[in-house]
């Protein structure tokens with residue numbers, strides 16, 4: 001697992017971050033009869049298929065180390081079966097690890113007794129599910145109230161808060177319907193409202209939008225980003241869709257066969273993929289849209305002309321670069337200070353996808 | 365040698381009879397020693413049964429019909445079923461079977477309530493542990509297949525002839541479906557929904573009463589329905605050990621070859637069964653109305 005750092009562009013990267021909200025250390029999960037007994041083989045470097053063939057145990061997670069920053073969206077990405085759901089279910093201990101540590105706000109989750117764990121789930125973390133997980137016998141309003149009810153909030157206040165969140169996700173007027181009367185997108189909005197209503201600081205989203213049509217999915221992504229702008233929750237978002245990951249992720253970790261093979265800034269993953277697997281993963285992405293100027297700018301801030309922003313995509317910046325007589329523009333942070341410049345050649349160079357050696361490992 | 369093959373090497377006549385006598389004697393001693401205590405234990409039930417029967421037989425018949433019609437309406441919300449119930453009850457009264465029908469109704473109501481009160485908790489227990497399930501399932505199998513006359517013997521030895529032994533016999537026969545279907549219903553609750561409840565920090569109590577039982581309710585209701593039907597089908601046998609009601613008349617008709625009497629009382633039992641069945645079924649259907657609306 002390579003933590004890939006950016007090149008000379010560091011001056012415009014995010015300022016120093018606080019202590020991680022969630023910290024995962026040396027986490028292993030093995031499914032099977034005697035996970036502890038075969039753990040040593042995994043320590044010894046045995047791979048997932050080997051472990052299955054020789055010992056009939058499924059390697060779910062293999063030495064996961066990840067610090068998740070507060071108030072950011074951490075995306076965890078990987079193909080089907082790579083262990084995404086397994087990983088996110090460890091955070092609130094819906095699944096018990098075989099070994100390793102999980103810390104939330106400096107508290108050891110694995111040391112918690114039943115009551116502490118319930119309180120963690122009630123007050124600190126809430127979850128949105130791929131298959132929605134709504135209670136079919138309760139109305140939309142009652143579903144949105146569920147977490148509050150479990151928290152012990154008075155019925156009247158719970159109803160008020162639930163209504164507010166239903167309104168925020170655009171479901172005002174649907175309060176008295178049953179989930180089976182709603183479309184998939186609407187049902188997931190109920191799931192989102194239910195999770196937000198508890199005021200938990202951490203939101204776990206396991207492929208929350210994967211079951212939705214592409215248009216509805218981008219819709220939901222916008223709703224989530226809009227809410228996040230104001231709520232600043234720590235969101236752990238699972239997806240197998242790179243476009244979704246790049247659209248919403250502040251950070252991305254890529255899982256394969258239960259291992260994190262690259263994690264960090266989305267730009268770093270696009271610009272310097274750690275290995276062939278990731279290179280193949282990102283090769284179809286529309287780089288003009290996802291590569292930001294801050295990833296391709298150079299340090300000396302000495303050029304003239306109309307500035308471009310660090311957060312601009314290449315697509316946004318190209319017209320300005322083209323119009324500039326020197327084919328070079330100064331780069332500005334969103335706060336207005338100038339921190340470097342970018343050339344049209346650098347922009348065009350960045351449009352070229354990095355090449356992997358060998359075949360497409362995704363389908364190997 | 366040949367004799368060994370043609371004659372089964374059974375225990376000797378003497379051994380066998382002393383073996384049986386031993387068991388009988390043991391049970392007799394047990395029932396002599398504990399019979400009174402057990403009877404005292406069941407006394408509140410007996411008192412309740414007598415009281416309830418008195419209420420039903422003693423109340424003015426228009427009132428009883430009105431209450432039953434109201435309950436039917438509340439349960440089924442259907443004019444057809446309610447009118448059907450009223451007409452059946454009127455016919456039963458006209459043909460002189462009112463009192464017996466009320467006795468049987470009291471018996472069935474109490475037996476069903478008892479089965480529900482015991483059966484649902486047992487079913488819940490079974491759903492929570494595979495060991496409990498593998499323990500209880502064979503017992504239920506025996507209860508459903510063993511001829512009822514066989515367990516009437518120890519019940520009568522212990523408690524004599526009367527309402528309570530009849531009630532127990534009915535319950536032994538009628539309780540398995542409610543236990544089975546409660547267990548099944550809870551086990552069939554969608555795992556994703558359970559996981560969501562768990563993820564929001566629901567305790568096992570909150571999961572049971574807030575999610576599992578409500579979602580298992582349609583199945584539980586199917587169990588209640590079957591339990592009622594089986595209790596009704598035991599009425600004649602129960603009357604052999606002293607439970608008064610429609611069954612007694614059927615028994616009398618068999619003994620004396622009274623065709624009309626047997627038919628009339630038999631049809632009254634059928635009428636009760638149909639009323640119970642339709643009401644509990646439509647009520648169960650209404651409980652799961654949320655499943656049928658819109659697109660799943």
Ligand SMILES: Nc1ncnc2c1ncn2[C@@H]1O[C@H](COP(=O)(O)OP(=O)(O)OP(=O)(O)O)[C@@H](O)[C@H]1O
Nearest residue numbers: 031058059060079080081082083084085086087240
């Ligand atoms: N309860 C279990 N018992 C045995 N193996 C399991 C269990 N749960 C998961 N696994 C295995 O762990 C691996 C990871 O599964 P997981 O569900 O976490 O994948 P995922 O990345 O969420 O995939 P998807 O995108 O399909 O949801 C799989 O190989 C799976 O076979």
Ligand SMILES: [Mg+2]
Nearest residue numbers: 084085086207
């Ligand atoms: Mg998954």
